[in-house]
Amino acid sequence: MKKLLSPRDIVRSGLCIGCGSCVAQTSPDTAQMAFDKYGELKPQGFHVWYRNVSESFTRTCPFSPQARNEDQLAAPLFPEAAHSDSKIGRFQKAYVGHVEETDFRLQGSSGGMVSWVAAELLRKGFVDGVVHVKALEDPQQNGKFFQYELSRSETEIRAGAKSRYYPTELSGMLRLIREIPGNYAVVGVPCFIKAVHLLRLEDPVLRERIKFTLGLFCGHMKSARFVESFVWQMQVPVHEIKQVEFRHKDPGRPANWYNARLTLQNGTKVNKDWWHLADGDWGAGFFMNSACNYCDDVVAETADVAFGDAWVEPYSSDGSGTNVVIARSSLIESLIDNAIQEGRLQLKEVDCRFVEQTQAAGFRQRREGLAYRLTWRQEGIKPCKRVAPDSKSQTKLRKLIYRMRFYISAASHKVFNLARKTNQPWIYIQWARLTTSVYHAITYNQGKLGQLFKWLK
Structure with a gap:
C-alpha cells in the first residue's frame, strides 16, 4: 500500500523545490509560499493543512515518490514524437542557433528563443497570456527581486527576458488561471513544468486552460541568498539595489564568461565577473536547493518546447x-x-547527441551523480527516480567530487545564515573562498588524483 504524504513530509525530507503547486490547491487564507531562514520558498499554513496527508498532494508534488515520473507524463503528451532518447526525452526536432528577428537575441541571456516562442504563440492567437518570471520594479517594497507574472502583450513578454537564478513560485498564477478564462502558456524549469502537468491531471480547469509549457534547461535552483552574496562581495547596500542581472550580456566576450550586474536606486551600475566571486563556480553548488540533488530531468522532458x-x-x-x-x-x-524559412530564426537541426554534449556536466550530475546519491542514507521520504541506485560504477575520485558538491550546497546555507545573523559577511566569504579552492584542487587535478588513488589502492 502506497504511503500518503503531506507538505510537511516533503519539506522535512529536503525534497521541497518551492514550486507552490501544493499551495495552489487551497485558499490563500489557508496556506502561502514564504521564504524560510535560508532564503528558500517553502509552504507555510495552518497545521491542519500542513500536516494533512492526501492522495491529491501525494500525486501532484513533483518530488513525491508516488507522482508520475517524466517518462509517464511525456508518453501521452507527445505520443507521436519522432525521436525518443533516455536523456533528452521524446521530441520532434532539436536545433541550435538564435533569433534573427529584431532584438530578441540582444535582450536575452542566450539566443532569445524563449521570449520569441512565447511572443509567437501570443501573436498567432494560440494563447491569451504567458506566465513567466519577471523582475519587480520595486524590490525593496516587495522584499524580493523576481516573481511569476502574467504577460498579455509582446512588450510585456520581452520585459521578462534573461536568466533568473532566484526562487519563485507558481501558486498565485495558477489561482489566476483558474479564475480568469483563457488560453495560457507557462514558462518554467523542469520540476515546475512537471508540477504543472501533474496538476493538470487532477484539475480539469487547468487542463483546459494551460495550452503550452515552455521549459528551461536547469542545472539547479539557487536560494535568495545568492543575490545577497553578490551584494556583499560587490560592497553595496542591499536596500539600494533596484535591479539584479545575473548574466549581463556583452557581445565582445564569450557567452560563458558570466558577469553579474547590480543597478542601484540612483542608476549606478556595479559589475563583477562570476570567476571573481567566492561562490561563482556554478558546478560547486553554492545555495543549491536540496531537492535538486534528487532530480533527473535536465532538459524539461515534459515541456512542449x-x-x-x-x-x-x-x-x-x-x-x-x-x-x-x-x-x-x-x-x-x-x-x-x-x-526559419521566413528568415526570422537562424537555426539548424541537430541530433540528440549534440544536445547532450551541450549539457554534459548537468547529465553527469543528474544521472551518474544521482545514482550514487541514491545509495546514501536518506532521512524521511526516500526519492523514487528513473535512475537506479549505484555506488559501484563511479571511481573514488568521482564519488569524492559528488560528496564535495553535496557538502557545499548544504553548508553554504548554514554558513551564510550565521554570517547574516552576526552581520559578519567575511565569515561566509572566507569560507566560500577556502571551500572553492579545495573543490578546484580536486576537480582540476582529476588526472593526478586518479593516479594517487590507484597507487593507494
Whole structure:
C-alpha cells in the first residue's frame, strides 16, 4: 500500500523545490509560499493543512515518490514524437542557433528563443497570456527581486527576458488561471513544468486552460541568498539595489564568461565577473536547493518546447548568445520551421547527441551523480527516480567530487545564515573562498588524483 504524504513530509525530507503547486490547491487564507531562514520558498499554513496527508498532494508534488515520473507524463503528451532518447526525452526536432528577428537575441541571456516562442504563440492567437518570471520594479517594497507574472502583450513578454537564478513560485498564477478564462502558456524549469502537468491531471480547469509549457534547461535552483552574496562581495547596500542581472550580456566576450550586474536606486551600475566571486563556480553548488540533488530531468522532458545554452564551441565563445532548442510538440516544431524559412530564426537541426554534449556536466550530475546519491542514507521520504541506485560504477575520485558538491550546497546555507545573523559577511566569504579552492584542487587535478588513488589502492 502506497504511503500518503503531506507538505510537511516533503519539506522535512529536503525534497521541497518551492514550486507552490501544493499551495495552489487551497485558499490563500489557508496556506502561502514564504521564504524560510535560508532564503528558500517553502509552504507555510495552518497545521491542519500542513500536516494533512492526501492522495491529491501525494500525486501532484513533483518530488513525491508516488507522482508520475517524466517518462509517464511525456508518453501521452507527445505520443507521436519522432525521436525518443533516455536523456533528452521524446521530441520532434532539436536545433541550435538564435533569433534573427529584431532584438530578441540582444535582450536575452542566450539566443532569445524563449521570449520569441512565447511572443509567437501570443501573436498567432494560440494563447491569451504567458506566465513567466519577471523582475519587480520595486524590490525593496516587495522584499524580493523576481516573481511569476502574467504577460498579455509582446512588450510585456520581452520585459521578462534573461536568466533568473532566484526562487519563485507558481501558486498565485495558477489561482489566476483558474479564475480568469483563457488560453495560457507557462514558462518554467523542469520540476515546475512537471508540477504543472501533474496538476493538470487532477484539475480539469487547468487542463483546459494551460495550452503550452515552455521549459528551461536547469542545472539547479539557487536560494535568495545568492543575490545577497553578490551584494556583499560587490560592497553595496542591499536596500539600494533596484535591479539584479545575473548574466549581463556583452557581445565582445564569450557567452560563458558570466558577469553579474547590480543597478542601484540612483542608476549606478556595479559589475563583477562570476570567476571573481567566492561562490561563482556554478558546478560547486553554492545555495543549491536540496531537492535538486534528487532530480533527473535536465532538459524539461515534459515541456512542449525546451531551451538551453549551447555550451560547446564555437557557440560558447559567441558573446551574442546561442540557444539549443528541443521541440517536442508538432505545433511548436511547425512554428519554428516556418520562421526559419521566413528568415526570422537562424537555426539548424541537430541530433540528440549534440544536445547532450551541450549539457554534459548537468547529465553527469543528474544521472551518474544521482545514482550514487541514491545509495546514501536518506532521512524521511526516500526519492523514487528513473535512475537506479549505484555506488559501484563511479571511481573514488568521482564519488569524492559528488560528496564535495553535496557538502557545499548544504553548508553554504548554514554558513551564510550565521554570517547574516552576526552581520559578519567575511565569515561566509572566507569560507566560500577556502571551500572553492579545495573543490578546484580536486576537480582540476582529476588526472593526478586518479593516479594517487590507484597507487593507494
